[in-house]
Amino acid sequence: MLRDQVMTDASRRWFTEHERFMHSAFALQTKEKLHEEQSPFQHIEIYATESFGNLMVIDGCIMLTSKDNFFYHEMISHPVLFTHRAPKSVWIIGGGDCGTLREVLKHSGVEQVLQIEIDERVTRLAERYFPELCQANDDPRAEMQFIDGIAWAADAPADSVDIIIVDSTDPIGPAKGLFGADFYRDCRRCLREDGLFIQQSESPLFHLGIIANMRRAMREARFVRQQTLFFPQCVYPSGWWSVTMAGNVPLHAFRRDDAAGKAFATSYYNHEIHSAALAQPEFFKQALAAE
Amino acid sequence: MLRDQVMTDASRRWFTEHERFMHSAFALQTKEKLHEEQSPFQHIEIYATESFGNLMVIDGCIMLTSKDNFFYHEMISHPVLFTHRAPKSVWIIGGGDCGTLREVLKHSGVEQVLQIEIDERVTRLAERYFPELCQANDDPRAEMQFIDGIAWAADAPADSVDIIIVDSTDPIGPAKGLFGADFYRDCRRCLREDGLFIQQSESPLFHLGIIANMRRAMREARFVRQQTLFFPQCVYPSGWWSVTMAGNVPLHAFRRDDAAGKAFATSYYNHEIHSAALAQPEFFKQALAAE
Numbered sequence: 387m388l389r390d391q392v393m394t395d396a397s398r399r400w401f402t403e404h405e406r407f408m409h410s411a412f413a414l415q416t417k418e419k420l421h422e423e424q425s426p427f428q429h430i431e432i433y434a435t436e437s438f439g440n441l442m443v444i445d446g447c448i449m450l451t452s453k454d455n456f457f458y459h460e461m462i463s464h465p466v467l468f469t470h471r472a473p474k475s476v477w478i479i480g481g482g483d484c485g486t487l488r489e490v491l492k493h494s495g496v497e498q499v500l501q502i503e504i505d506e507r508v509t510r511l512a513e514r515y516f517p518e519l520c521q522a523n524d525d526p527r528a529e530m531q532f533i534d535g536i537a538w539a540a541d542a543p544a545d546s547v548d549i550i551i552v553d554s555t556d557p558i559g560p561a562k563g564l565f566g567a568d569f570y571r572d573c574r575r576c577l578r579e580d581g582l583f584i585q586q587s588e589s590p591l592f593h594l595g596i597i598a599n600m601r602r603a604m605r606e607a608r609f610v611r612q613q614t615l616f617f618p619q620c621v622y623p624s625g626w627w628s629v630t631m632a633g634n635v636p637l638h639a640f641r642r643d644d645a646a647g648k649a650f651a652t653s654y655y656n657h658e659i660h661s662a663a664l665a666q667p668e669f670f671k672q673a674l675a676a677e
Numbered sequence: 678m679l680r681d682q683v684m685t686d687a688s689r690r691w692f693t694e695h696e697r698f699m700h701s702a703f704a705l706q707t708k709e710k711l712h713e714e715q716s717p718f719q720h721i722e723i724y725a726t727e728s729f730g731n732l733m734v735i736d737g738c739i740m741l742t743s744k745d746n747f748f749y750h751e752m753i754s755h756p757v758l759f760t761h762r763a764p765k766s767v768w769i770i771g772g773g774d775c776g777t778l779r780e781v782l783k784h785s786g787v788e789q790v791l792q793i794e795i796d797e798r799v800t801r802l803a804e805r806y807f808p809e810l811c812q813a814n815d816d817p818r819a820e821m822q823f824i825d826g827i828a829w830a831a832d833a834p835a836d837s838v839d840i841i842i843v844d845s846t847d848p849i850g851p852a853k854g855l856f857g858a859d860f861y862r863d864c865r866r867c868l869r870e871d872g873l874f875i876q877q878s879e880s881p882l883f884h885l886g887i888i889a890n891m892r893r894a895m896r897e898a899r900f901v902r903q904q905t906l907f908f909p910q911c912v913y914p915s916g917w918w919s920v921t922m923a924g925n926v927p928l929h930a931f932r933r934d935d936a937a938g939k940a941f942a943t944s945y946y947n948h949e950i951h952s953a954a955l956a957q958p959e960f961f962k963q964a965l966a967a968e
Contacts, residue, residue: 400702402702402704407728408728408729409705409706409726409727409728409729410703410704410705410706410728410729410911411691411693411702411703411704411705411706412701412702412703412704413693413701413702413703413704414700414701414702415700415701415702435700436700437698437699437700437701438699438700438701454882591745591909591911616909618882618907618909618915618916618917619916620701620882620915620916620917624909624911624916625909625910625911625915625916625917626909626911626916626917651959652959653958653959653960654958654959654960655959656956656957656958656959656962658955658956658957659956659957659958659959661952661953661956662952662953662954662955662956663953664949664953665947665949665950665952665953666947666949666950667944667945667947667950668942668943668944668945668946668947668950669944669945671947
C-alpha cells in the first residue's frame, strides 16, 4: 500500500496510518496494544480497538481487523474458486493470518491447500488474536509451510496446481518480488493448463499504476487474460480495493449456479456480488485502454 | 454521517474527521484554508489539499473533494435517470454544490431541473471553489431556489414531477426531516404515478440502521419498492456509500441500451457499474430480511 510514517499517539489511543502518495490518513481508536514484536521479517503490532475488534499492523500498515476482514478474504477466494471449472488443489502464497485458507476450505471439492507464508510469527499471532480466522487450520486438507513463496514457485514441479492465490503485503519490502514477471512466469509454469492465478492488487483509486504494471507483467508471463475485481475494504487506503486474476480461460464466466447454491455462509460474497465485482469503472477502462 | 468532533491541527495541516459510532477517522493533508464562514444554517470551510484538490467541509463533516466527488454525483443521478422510462422534470433537494445538477443535465431528454437548496452560501462557494461542478448552472433548463426543501415538498402541487433526488447532509441537524415518513409522503404526492425518488443513504458498513429506518419510512409513505445501490466514496466514513431509490415500478430494471449508448462522459458510471451497484451484499440482505 506504499505507505510510510506511522503516528501512534498513545495519549489519544489512536492508531493512524498515513498514505504517502495521496496524502490521506485513516485511524482507528484503540483500547490497548496487545502485542508488539520484531519478527525476522517485519514489525508486527496487535491492538484491541474500540469498534473494529482486534487490529494487526505490519511495518506500520493496517493488515486486518476482526470487523471487516471478511470483504478481502472472501473476495480473494470465492471468485477465483467459482471461476475454475473444478479446483482440487490450491496454493496460498502469503496469507499468514489464515483467513484466506478458511474461505478456500469452505469449498468441499478442494482436496488440498498448501499455505506458503514466509513469516511463521504472523500465523502464530493470528491463532492467538484472530482465532476465528484459524478455525480451519486443522483441516486434514490443509498444509502449512513457512518458507519463501518466490523460491517455492521457482522450484515447484510444473503443471502441479489448479489455483495460486497471492495474499501478500504491498509491493514494497519483502513482497516486492511477488509483483513481477519472473514470479508470474514461475506460477504459470506450476499451474495446470486451465489453472488460475489471483493476487491482491491495491486501491483502484490510489494505485492505478500498480494495477497496470501487474497486468503488464502478467501478459509478459504469458497469461493471456487478466481480470480485475473491485470491492470495499474500509481499513485499506481509499476504502476500496481490488484483486486481479490471470489465466488462459475466460475470466468473466464463472460457475454461477454453484455460487448461487453454495452450501456455506459468507458475509459479503454471493453470486450477484461476484458479477458486480467484475464491472469495470469508466475511468479504469479508459486508463487500461490507454496502456 | 453522524460524526462529531473535528481535530484540525494547523501545525500539521491535516483536516481530520472523526466518525463517532465506529471510532474511526479519516484525514486529508491540506495546503491552506481557503475560506471559512458561518452561514445562517451551518459552518462552512474550504481547504486546498495536497492530493484531493479542493475540500468542502460543513459542520465538521467532509462534503466533497475535487478528486473523488464524481462517484457520489454520478451514482445519485444516472441510475435513477436511466431507471425512469422517460424523465422530463427533476427536483434536486439539497445538492447546493451543483455536482448533481450537472450530471442530471447531461440527460438530453430532461427538460426542467429545479434545485431546492436551503443554503445559498453553499452554491456561491461551489461556484468559486468547485467551478467544474457549476458548469451547467446557466443551462436554460435549470432553475435554483434557495428555500427549505421540506416546506417546498409540503406545498408543491401533486403529480408534478418525474424524479426527486435528495442530495443532503446526514440525518442530523437541518437535514433530519429529509429522512422521515412525512417528507417521503409529500414527495410521493408530488411525483407522477411512475415517478422515482432517490436519496443518499450513508455507509452500508457503518450505518445499516439508518438505511433500514429509511426503507421502513419509505414503505410507510407507500412507496411499494425500495432499492439500495452501493458504490465507493473514499472521503466518506468507511469509504463505501449508498443511495436508496423508492417507487412503485420495478427498480432493478433500467434502460440498459440507453445507458450503454449514453452520449455523455462519466468517470465511474456505466451500464455495467449500474448493474453492479444493484447487487446486495450477503450481510445486507440478511439484515434487511430480519427487519
